[in-house]
Amino acid sequence: MPVATLSGGRQVPAQPPSVLQGQLPPLPVTQIDAREVTLDSPRRLTLTFAEPRPIDEVLALLTAGTGFSLAIDADATGSFRGELKQLTLREALATLLAPIGLDYQVQGTVIRVRRRQMDTRVFDLDLLNVQRGLARTSGTTGASISTIVNSDDVMEGVADGVRALLSERGTAHVDKRAGVLQVTDFTERMDRVALYVEALQQRSARQVRLQAQVFEVTLREGASIDWRKVRERLGLPADSPQAGIAGDPIALRAALAAQGDVRTLWAPEVTAINNEPALMRVATPGGTSLTVTIVPQISADGIVQMSVSHAWEEHAGDRKSGWFSSTPIGRLSETDTVMRVMDGNTSVLAGILRPQEVTVPSSGGFGSVFGAQTKRMGHAELIVLLRPTVVTAGTFSAGGSR
Numbered sequence: 001m002p003v004a005t006l007s008g009g010r011q012v013p014a015q016p017p018s019v020l021q022g023q024l025p026p027l028p029v030t031q032i033d034a035r036e037v038t039l040d041s042p043r044r045l046t047l048t049f050a051e052p053r054p055i056d057e058v059l060a061l062l063t064a065g066t067g068f069s070l071a072i073d074a075d076a077t078g079s080f081r082g083e084l085k086q087l088t089l090r091e092a093l094a095t096l097l098a099p100i101g102l103d104y105q106v107q108g109t110v111i112r113v114r115r116r117q118m119d120t121r122v123f124d125l126d127l128l129n130v131q132r133g134l135a136r137t138s139g140t141t142g143a144s145i146s147t148i149v150n151s152d153d154v155m156e157g158v159a160d161g162v163r164a165l166l167s168e169r170g171t172a173h174v175d176k177r178a179g180v181l182q183v184t185d186f187t188e189r190m191d192r193v194a195l196y197v198e199a200l201q202q203r204s205a206r207q208v209r210l211q212a213q214v215f216e217v218t219l220r221e222g223a224s225i226d227w228r229k230v231r232e233r234l235g236l237p238a239d240s241p242q243a244g245i246a247g248d249p250i251a252l253r254a255a256l257a258a259q260g261d262v263r264t265l266w267a268p269e270v271t272a273i274n275n276e277p278a279l280m281r282v283a284t285p286g287g288t289s290l291t292v293t294i295v296p297q298i299s300a301d302g303i304v305q306m307s308v309s310h311a312w313e314e315h316a317g318d319r320k321s322g323w324f325s326s327t328p329i330g331r332l333s334e335t336d337t338v339m340r341v342m343d344g345n346t347s348v349l350a351g352i353l354r355p356q357e358v359t360v361p362s363s364g365g366f367g368s369v370f371g372a373q374t375k376r377m378g379h380a381e382l383i384v385l386l387r388p389t390v391v392t393a394g395t396f397s398a399g400g401s402r
Contacts, residue, residue, distance in 0.1 A: 039090035039106065046086060052079040055100065059113060062092055073114040076102050103187075118169065121190050123181040123197045125174070127154050127204060134277035136293055136309055138336035145336045147307060149277050149295055155179075158200065165192045206274040206298040206390070213249055213385040214266040214290060217256050218356050218378065225350065225381050230255045249346065249385055256383070265382075266290055271391060274298045287315035287330070296388060302343040304388040309336040312352060312382055333382065341388055349384040356380035 045062060055078045063070050066089065078100035084092055093104050093111070103116040133151030137144055159174045162183060166172060170185030172193075183193050217225060228238045233255040234248075256262055265282075272278035275297055283289035292310040299305070311334035319329055333352040341347050357375050 044086045048083045052081040120184045211387045219260040346387040352382040
């Protein structure tokens, strides 16, 4: 006689059809399962298939003995051959379905297996829709350095990077005005795009504050600054690197004042985005100008790599070209270099000299008694201190508000 098992383990004999004549038809008896229903239960699965088997048969074996029901769409077909060892149900489903283009969805205790569905996701792009570039050349035709930062379409570059991560059926569109990236593809491809966009925006959002101090030292003696004496006044070893002497710009300026007259020319400050060129320029009506261009690259370990070029142009006199006309003569001093500086450290650019008229006390005679002075040709040296400080967006100084 058939026996139905009810909750609690009590067995009830099923009545024969003859007894039930004239009554309602018999109903199937449901077994109430109290087993744990989760894809990550400690129960481990081990299956081996030496020959390809239809995926529906394999899935039926996986869910046998569990509290899950299985629903397979008509177009969800394929086969599996291989070996599964000590996997959870979730791991087994992912291993079986992904290679044959299938996916699953859990709805309560029902596992629905279907063809992978494409999804659409929208990403915010916090990028400026501008094209910026830089082209500079330092030196003469005999020896020159050219630096070029190509102006490219930032948004289109992002779209190209995203398309390289998509499947054959995936699509990507960038709305440049709204700063929105729309992507349609499979879930695992979406995850790759999300990681790419996150890394892109984190790196591109890095910014650095560039503080420059430019001053001129008119030397009383010698053709250039004696840096060994400067180090001695600062209490540093004579052979310490130049970058080390700029830790305290005020102390450095006092040490330089012992060798000549120090005159501040410029003290600009600008904030630049990672790998974007920054231009700082000052000019006087007399024809003197100082131009500094910097392209910073900010690494994750706090090192700022900078491509720095500065050019100092001035009016050096006039050349007669006839009785009533003359041609201005210009003097140009420039450098172009690449350096690596730790966040918050100061680098020194020095050695740019130009002739300068120097006033010195008279050495003898009646003039020296009354403080007379004479003039002679000397030299003036340009000093540029450059300090990069990595800035975190959204921060402010303690005294910035009340």
